[in-house]
Amino acid sequence: MATPSKATSDQQQSSLQGRIIKKYPNRRLYDLAHSCYITLADVKQLIMEHEPVVVVDAKTGENITRSILLQIILEEEVAGTPIFSEAVLANLIRFYGHTMQGFMGAYIEKNIQAMAELQSQWAEQARQMPPELWNQFQALGQPVMPNLMGDYTEQSRQAFARAQEQMQEQVRRQTEQFMQLFGFKAGR
Incomplete structure (x- = not known):
């Protein structure tokens, strides 16, 4: 050869x-x-x-x-300071082999991309901000950032729930179509 x-x-x-x-x-x-x-x-x-x-x-x-x-x-x-807590790592491990594994990868990828875009927007806005205004914003930073992240997390959770509902509806419809092929009528 x-x-x-x-x-x-x-x-x-x-x-x-x-x-x-x-x-x-x-x-x-x-x-x-x-x-x-x-x-x-x-x-x-x-x-x-x-x-x-x-x-x-x-x-x-x-x-x-x-x-x-x-x-x-x-x-x-x-x-250094880790990004992933033990709980996050354990949950990631639990998704391997689960039916949601493929969805989870795409979900994490989209959320990290959204976070990177948000970071880029913040950096651009910070460059355009006058120094005295930037100092005032930084002084507010500690209470403001958790609120922003909390809002983002809630939006992300809601998006995940909607996607899960859509997937369940799609599986239900496919099951009904499959059953109809064999002459069964699916009940609701």
Whole structure:
């Protein structure tokens, strides 16, 4: 069996979207764009700068970006003030294998994206705010922020409940259609 040529390997990698980083068995990361070894901290910095990054296993060519991102998150959670409480982590674990697993991933992704957009809007407004007004806002920051987050959390909870109701209604309709195929009449 012939092994793929270097040209074929490079063609496969060029089809990936983002800055290609190869991970070697010795756990070293090699940045193809700059032809140098980098650290996990460097990958984190690229992510912070919104640089699209793709990490591939140097031996197999497999995309291992998710595992590298999870490794960065783990290091951040251990090193500093964690974002995820034990309760949050336990609940995330409980969603694996649950029928809501796919929905939960999309739900978290949309909420984090909404939070990032909100943060971006706040940063833009802060840049346009006169310094004295910004100082007054910061003085209010402690009581204001929990209220904003509480409102956001309640809106998020309501959106989740609506989506769950829609999904239940869709399952009910599909069940009725399935039963009608076999001549059964579904009762309400």
